[in-house]
Amino acid sequence: MKPQILLVEDEPGLVLTLSDLLAGEGYAVQSATDGRGGLARATRESFDAILLDVMLPGMNGFEVCRELRKRGNRAGILMLTARGQLPDRVAGLRLGADDYLTKPFEVPELLARLEALLRRVGKPERARVNEFRFGQIHVNFQTEEVYKDECRIALPGKELELLRYLVEHRDSVVSREELLEGVWRYQRGVSSRTVDVHIAWLRQKLEENPQAPRYIHTVRGVGYRFAP
Numbered sequence: 001m002k003p004q005i006l007l008v009e010d011e012p013g014l015v016l017t018l019s020d021l022l023a024g025e026g027y028a029v030q031s032a033t034d035g036r037g038g039l040a041r042a043t044r045e046s047f048d049a050i051l052l053d054v055m056l057p058g059m060n061g062f063e064v065c066r067e068l069r070k071r072g073n074r075a076g077i078l079m080l081t082a083r084g085q086l087p088d089r090v091a092g093l094r095l096g097a098d099d100y101l102t103k104p105f106e107v108p109e110l111l112a113r114l115e116a117l118l119r120r121v122g123k124p125e126r127a128r129v130n131e132f133r134f135g136q137i138h139v140n141f142q143t144e145e146v147y148k149d150e151c152r153i154a155l156p157g158k159e160l161e162l163l164r165y166l167v168e169h170r171d172s173v174v175s176r177e178e179l180l181e182g183v184w185r186y187q188r189g190v191s192s193r194t195v196d197v198h199i200a201w202l203r204q205k206l207e208e209n210p211q212a213p214r215y216i217h218t219v220r221g222v223g224y225r226f227a228p
């Protein structure tokens with residue numbers, strides 16, 4: 001079954017473009033052009049994800065988001081904010097949005113974030129992986145032992161957890177937000193910079209050439225993809 005997407009956006013041009021684009025990517029797309037319409041539709045029908053503009057006539061995106069969560073709506077919410085409105089992004093996440101995207105955005109980034117969002121919501125967790133081999137690496141997550149070419153290497157706590165997350169989501173794009181949630185559980189003082197630093201450490205230890213990684217790829221503007 002196609003993932004059901006609700007687009008709440010008041011710019012007719014953008015509604016048209018995004019609807020076509022998402023339909024072309026295999027999503028079933030409905031739209032609403034103001035906050036109240038979006039809220040009504042999201043309450044009446046069931047969606048996997050909601051693309052929610054912040055600046056909307058009548059009721060803004062934040063109010064819609066807060067109201068949806070208050071009503072127990074569990075759809076993934078991706079807020080669309082104007083460039084540089086940082087306090088807005090934070091406000092959106094506090095009100096229960098899952099992610100945000102700054103306008104104007106690149107289509108690949110929208111698609112990658114939407115894909116990551118849909119993976120996080122609704123679908124059951126991936127099966128736990130206890131042991132994994134790729135290249136010269138052999139990891140046993142249960143005994144917490146990691147070997148490279150039969151030599152034991154040390155991966156302290158979060159590095160091992162991060163590797164496990166990447167392994168369990170291999171071949172998919174994982175955003176920094178997803179890693180912050182899945183590995184660090186939004187621990188205080190942890191930022192997306194922390195994610196990048198840990199990725200660099202993993203590459204240093206696991207990749208033959210950390211400057212040209214073969215397994216842990218950067219997905220520009222979004223996050224990473226582990227391709228064993």
Ligand code: CA
Binds near residue numbers: 053055
């Ligand atoms: Ca708008």
